[in-house]
Amino acid sequence: MLKFLLWLILFVFCWPLALLALLIWPLVWLLSLPFRLIGITFEALFAFLRAVLMLPARLLGHNPAA
Template sequence: MVGFLLWLLLLVFCWPLALLALVLWPIVWLISLPFRLVGITLHALFAFLGALLMLPARVLRGRPA
């Protein structure tokens, strides 16, 4: 909601820039999409590696003494 109000404010004071932002936003979103997918993949990979490395410690901690 705040973003929309800021865009309306930009439209009132500088309408060419507001229209340019309206046209370019989907293009910027499409360009950034592969980077987001790489980030999600790397996050999942590091979470998997962390869980894999911590597995022996969890198994030993769960064993009764």
């Protein structure tokens, strides 16, 4: 009987949180999109800078895999 009461308490407390998460998650996702785009942009920028800085070494025959 105690387990059943605990399940009922869990149900009462958790379904509003689940509904709230379902309603708020799309808003959080939309707010995080600009930060994702900024992260992708900076990752591409750093890859480009690394390629430019390593170009002389690659032209002189340095093999990064070796």
